[in-house]
Every structure is written in C-alpha cells, then in structure tokens.
Amino acid sequence: MRITDIAVTPVAFRDPPLLNSVGVHEPWALRTIVEVHTDEGISGLGETYGDIGHLDRVRSAAPGLVGLDVHDLNGLRARVADALGGVAGSDRHGLTGPLTAESTVDRVFASFEVATWDIRGKALGRPVSDLLGGAVRDTVPYSAYLFYKWAGHPGAEPDAFGEALDPSGIVAQAEALIDAHGFGSIKLKGGVLDPRQEVEAVLALREAFPDHPLRLDPNAAWTPATSLEVAAALDGVVEYLEDPAPGIDGMAEVAAGAPMPLATNMCVIAFEHLAPAVARGAVQVVLSDHHYWGGLSRSKELAAICRTFGIGLSMHSNSHLGISLAAMTHLAAATPNLNYACDTHYPWNAADDVITTPFTFVDGAVRVPTAPGLGVELDRDALARAAEAYRACGLVQRDDTGYMQQHDPSYERKRPRW
16 A cells, blocks of 8 residues: 655644743644545545644655555655755754754654554554554543633733633633543643742642642753752652753753652653663653654654653643544553553644544543544544634744743743743
8 A cells, every 4th residue: 555645734723822931822833734645545644743844844755755655664764864864853942852863853754654554544444552552541541731821812802711820820720621621630831930839839739639640840941959949849749740950961960859750751852862861860751742752653662661661651742633632542542551641732722623523531531532543534624724724824933932022022031940
C-alpha cells in the first residue's frame, strides 16, 4: 500500500488568554492537519504544530514520501531526514527545550507516522491501540489543566472561562472544569506570579480538592534555589513538580534536594537527552509527547527506556485538536507503564475541532476509540472554516511574549525569573 499524495492544511482556532512563563496565548492557536492518501483508496490523518518554520519543513518533506509503502516507517523517516538536510528547528515560543537536528526530524516525521498508523488500522479493521500492542486500559485519564488567565483578550468580551489571577480564581476554574469533565487530577501552569503566590494557589487547591493529585509547572521560571524553597513548601502536597528550573544541570540540583519527583517536557525532549539526565538523576518523570518524540512507535521506545531506568511516564500537551487527542489516547492506552494522568488542552479548544464527533470526558477520562485506525473522521466544513481562520487571522508564528508586550510594554522574557 503506497502513498500517492499528501495534503498539508494549516489551521487556526480560538484560544483564550492563558498566561505562562513567557507571556500569554494569542487569540488564535495554530496547527497543521496532514492527510496521507494511498493507492488502495485508504487515507490517514495526522496533526502537528502550525508555526511557519515547522509548517515549511512538513511541506518540504511531504513530496519525497510519495511512492513509499505506508509500512516502511524507517524509509519514511530517512526520507524526512534527507529532505531536511540536517537543519535544526527552534523553540521560538520558549516552552520546550532546544531542538537538535535529530529531534527536528522527529517532529516533522511524527505527523506522517501517525497518519500511517491510521491507514494501517483502517486496512486491517483494527484500532491503532491494537496495532501498538493492545490496549491495557479502556479509558485514558486526563488532568484538569489550569491556567492563570485574563477574563478575555484585551478589547474583547470576557470569555466563558472567566478571570483567574489569584487562588480563589484558580479554585473556581478547577471547580468548573471538574464539574464539566470529572477530572481526577489537577495541573496548574505556573511561572506567572511570584512563586509564593503560586504556592498559595496550590495549597488552596489542596484544601478544595483533598483527594486529587496535584502538579505545578512553572516552565523553568525559577532558579534551583527558589525551586527548592517551593519544593519544601509543597512537600506532601504535589505528586510531582514539573520543570521548576532550566536545563538538566538545574533540574539535577533541584532533584538532589526536593522531596517529590521532578517531571519534564523541557530538558529531556529527545533521545540524546536521556543518558545525561539519567546519569545526573535530574528527572524522575518524563512527559512524553508523540508530536516531538517521533510519533507512536518511537514513543513506545521512550516508554521502554523509562521502564528500564525506573523513570515515571506521563504525557505532555500543547494546544491541540481531536486528531492529536485520538493519537494520544491510543498511545496511552497501549503503554502499560504510563502511570500518571495525561495532560490535555482539549477543553480549552474543543469548540473549534475539525473532526465529525469531538471527544468528551467521562470521569476525567477519554474512552479509547474502537473503530478502525484512529477512530476519527474529518469534518470537511469545519476544516475549511479553520483553514480560512488561518488565512484571516494574520498569525504564522506563536509569540506569547510579543502578544504580552503589546499590552504591557514593560514585560520582558526572562528565564529564570525568580
């Protein structure tokens, strides 16, 4: 079964003003939808980042995949590597770590790789989780992903989520998400306010939700010394602290004195980062993400490495749509040692999904699709609207810092900030 054509469609969808360590989300989030077509009339879907540099790399790699067998993942990745010619992308928005040439290949390859799993599942009449080794769970738990946020984008009406700039606002946001979706775990995106204020918010969450596992992620906004102060204040409160300090060295310094595990999606984002992180004892939980670990098969390799070294495993999220959530859910279902609830932005963005049947959460979990392939289909009208939104919104590169500076010219990007 050979690839005959690949369609690459950049899309935009509405995003609330969610705050983080480098600024605030712009009104539109960007993604790219990939459709791989074959000579047997079966097509598969993938979803990936929408920033212009990545989009250009996806577009440049796609023609070289025509004619390849959809089962030849090694050949597909080699063709992607040839097309990119050793270029390394960049983390221009600043919320993941530095990219290498190899990890850049993985990010481009992943969107095509997921689509081939979708195709093969449809050809066999089996869900992708079966092809990945079989589902070990029927539902995949996700966490309530909390953000400090403005009431609405400047100049616009307040959005349905409302303002959250203090502990009471964060607790109210958690209550709304849990009431709507039943989440059993809670994650707060930090790195926005003074660390003492964020500790107060986590303690308020603990009081409001005494039985929910909690996490705090400041995206490397703190020095190791500040990280250790926060870790001491939250001893026994959070299940892990995510990326408190920059880099493997900074994380190792914190890990040596922190009473809880440290998790990352910033200092370990490629296979070449694993050996030094293990040697330094820098990370106890890796937040996998098939979008930048090279797709589903290479994410299974990551899971095996984590199991070998006794490292916990969860799943990272960026603003995404339902094709990504489907792939995440199949992968999580077929990964026995994924032992923490996964992250997802989906409740913030689901209203603009491009699949015919958007996902719902029941008791904080997504039921693993049982239809062939990923189990989702494109809504062509919704895709056309999202593609038009991309053309009309004027954005081609995520820039949380630049958007913040439009409204607060004194704001500067700084890491660590505290």
